[in-house]
Amino acid sequence: MTNRTRVLLVTDAIGGVWVYSIELARALKPLGIEAVLAVMGPPPSISQREQARDLQVIETGLPLDWMDTNPGDMRRAGDAIARLADHESVDIVQTSSAALLADADFAQPTIAVQHSCVASWWAAVKGTPLPHDFAWRRDLVECGLNRASCIVAPSIAFAADTARTYDLAAPVLAVHNGRRSSASPQLPQSHFVLTVGRLWDEGKNAATLDRAAARFKTRFEAAGPLAGPNGATVAFEHMHALGELGPARLAGLLAACPVFVSAALYEPFGLSALEAAHAGCALVLSDIATHREIWGGAAIFVDARDDAAFAAAIHDLLNDPDERRALGQLARARARLYTPERMAGGMADIYARVGRCNHATAPLAMAGAA
Numbered sequence: 001m002t003n004r005t006r007v008l009l010v011t012d013a014i015g016g017v018w019v020y021s022i023e024l025a026r027a028l029k030p031l032g033i034e035a036v037l038a039v040m041g042p043p044p045s046i047s048q049r050e051q052a053r054d055l056q057v058i059e060t061g062l063p064l065d066w067m068d069t070n071p072g073d074m075r076r077a078g079d080a081i082a083r084l085a086d087h088e089s090v091d092i093v094q095t096s097s098a099a100l101l102a103d104a105d106f107a108q109p110t111i112a113v114q115h116s117c118v119a120s121w122w123a124a125v126k127g128t129p130l131p132h133d134f135a136w137r138r139d140l141v142e143c144g145l146n147r148a149s150c151i152v153a154p155s156i157a158f159a160a161d162t163a164r165t166y167d168l169a170a171p172v173l174a175v176h177n178g179r180r181s182s183a184s185p186q187l188p189q190s191h192f193v194l195t196v197g198r199l200w201d202e203g204k205n206a207a208t209l210d211r212a213a214a215r216f217k218t219r220f221e222a223a224g225p226l227a228g229p230n231g232a233t234v235a236f237e238h239m240h241a242l243g244e245l246g247p248a249r250l251a252g253l254l255a256a257c258p259v260f261v262s263a264a265l266y267e268p269f270g271l272s273a274l275e276a277a278h279a280g281c282a283l284v285l286s287d288i289a290t291h292r293e294i295w296g297g298a299a300i301f302v303d304a305r306d307d308a309a310f311a312a313a314i315h316d317l318l319n320d321p322d323e324r325r326a327l328g329q330l331a332r333a334r335a336r337l338y339t340p341e342r343m344a345g346g347m348a349d350i351y352a353r354v355g356r357c358n359h360a361t362a363p364l365a366m367a368g369a370a
Contacts, residue, residue, distance in 0.1 A: 005351060008085045008108075009035045010095035012064055013044040014229060015198050016271045017096050017115050020154070020177055025055050027178065027344035033351065036088050038081060040064050040097060042229050047246050058084065065099040066118050067230050071136050078104030092351050098144035098151075099137065109354040112148035114158065114172070116268050117141050120165045124266040124288075125203045142166045149354040152347070154269035157289035161268075173350065176294075177269045178343035181278040181335070182251035189321055190256035193220040193314055194281075195263075196272040199241070200228040203266035205286065206236070208307050212263075213238035215311035218318055221258070223250060254279035257328060259317050262286060265304050270294065274338055277331035282324045284313045294338070298330040 007028070011021040025035035037057045041064040044052065062077040063069035078100040085093050085108055095101065098112040119138040122130050130138060145151050145162075151172045153159035159172040193213075197204045199222055206222060213220035214237070222239040235241075245253070254260075260276035261284045270290060273283055277298070285291040286304035300317070302309045317324045 005033045005092065005355070006088065006090040007033060007035045007351065008038055008081070008088060008090040008093045010038045010040060010081060010093065010097060010100065012041045012096065013039055013048050014041060014064075015201075016177075016269070018044070018048060019179070019271050020115065021096075022051055022055070023178055023180060023340040024344055024347065027340035028348065031344060031348050033344075033348060036090060038084055040077070041067060051247065058088075060084070065097055065137050065140065071140065074099050074140055075103045078102065082106050091355060094347075098148065099140035101144035101147045102140040103143075109149040110147070111150045111152060111350060111354060112145050113152045113154070114145075114162045114268070115154060116266070117162075117165070120158075120161050121203055121266050123165070124161075138166075142168075146170075150350055152350065155290050155293055157293045158268040161289075175343060175346035175350070176338050177271060177274070178338050178340040179271055179274045179278065179335075180340055182247075182254065182275070187256045189324065190258055191218060191318065192256075192258045193218055193261060193318075194223065194253060194258040194276070195221075195239070195261045196223045196250065196276070197262070197264070198228065199224040199226055200232045200234045202232070203264060205263040205265045205304055206234055206239070208263045208305055209261060209310065210236045210239050211307035212261075212310040212314065215308065216315050216318075218314075221253070223253065250275070251279075254281060257281050257324075259284060259314055259324065261310065261314065262291070263302075263304055263310060264288065264291075267291065273299075274335055277328075277335035280328040280332045282317050282327035283331050284310065284317070295331065295334060298327070298334040300327070 009021050011017050028035055039059050040062050043059045063073050065074055081100050082104040093108050094111040096113055096115050101110050146169050153162055153172050153174050154177045156174040159174040162172045195209055199206045220239045223242045223245050225244045227233045257280050260281040263286045267290045283299035285299045287301040300313050302313050
């Protein structure tokens with residue numbers, strides 16, 4: 001590789017993958033690594049384009065494997081990304097969609113970062129066998145993972161989940177996500193509750209929080225889109241829907257230190273909780289493996305589907321400002337571990353190793369690390 005490595009970072013603009021990609025691209029620059037963002041699916045919003053104004057962003061218009069598409073379209077998308085990688089003269093391709101690697105031939109080493117997938121989402125959220133008409137998505141992802149030079153997940157828990165879900169020839173590494181703390185000054189505790197995320201996504205389990213909100217009188221705000229690009233929608237009876245907020249407004253809400261709540265059934269990492277922790281919010285989280293890994297000892301954990309237990313935990317914190325403040329301080333201290341610099345360092349180490357193993361016939365075998 002040259003002294004300055006170029007990475008094609010295949011991403012999307014729908015949720016946390018976009019935030020991850022922006023943070024990673026910026027943190028890689030001081031390490032001599034230049035990231036070119038190739039956006040799959042719907043184009044970035046005006047706000048997102050502003051967030052990425054200092055980065056090279058290519059809007060491909062290519063389909064995401066979990067949206068309304070088919071195997072042929074995904075194979076053509078993989079070929080298009082391979083051509084783009086050659087055109088941009090990159091040294092490494094990192095993709096958030098392993099399905100792109102299933103049939104395309106890349107001249108560069110490829111890294112599949114498993115931010116999520118249909119098969120593991122279905123198992124966690126539905127708890128039933130994957131429907132037959134979704135099987136091709138699982139098969140393409142499995143093939144792509146096995147063709148990748150290296151597989152990475154954003155948490156140890158999701159690395160293990162990926163290894164359980166697919167028949168893989170190599171281990172799945174874990175490099176924790178990182179998020180820069182907002183510059184907003186911390187305000188005195190405000191008496192409200194907040195959840196943030198893709199509210200339309202059944203995996204975020206907002207319905208449980210809506211039922212919990214009916215059990216107390218304190219205002220419960222829900223920030224995030226109510227409709228997804230796959231046609232999914234959600235409406236609330238008791239939470240107050242704020243819609244999708246820009247970074248500045250969301251930072252302002254978090255600076256007021258509400259009680260932050262997530263009832264996610266499926267969470268490969270959870271950037272919203274990290275943002276809330278940076279702001280010093282007390283965290284009430286669903287008791288799932290990822291939350292335990294990231295926030296064990298720094299949050300209150302509740303059974304994901306138990307709205308009464310969520311309501312009780314929230315009520316207790318609202319009525320005990322000292323405990324709430326102490327829990328927020330613990331969360332903030334833990335959040336300092338998950339920096340963009342640490343994430344970029346972990347990925348840079350992987351780039352260096354796959355670069356040395358360029359065109360290897362087998363995937364890179366490494367011990368998992370976070």
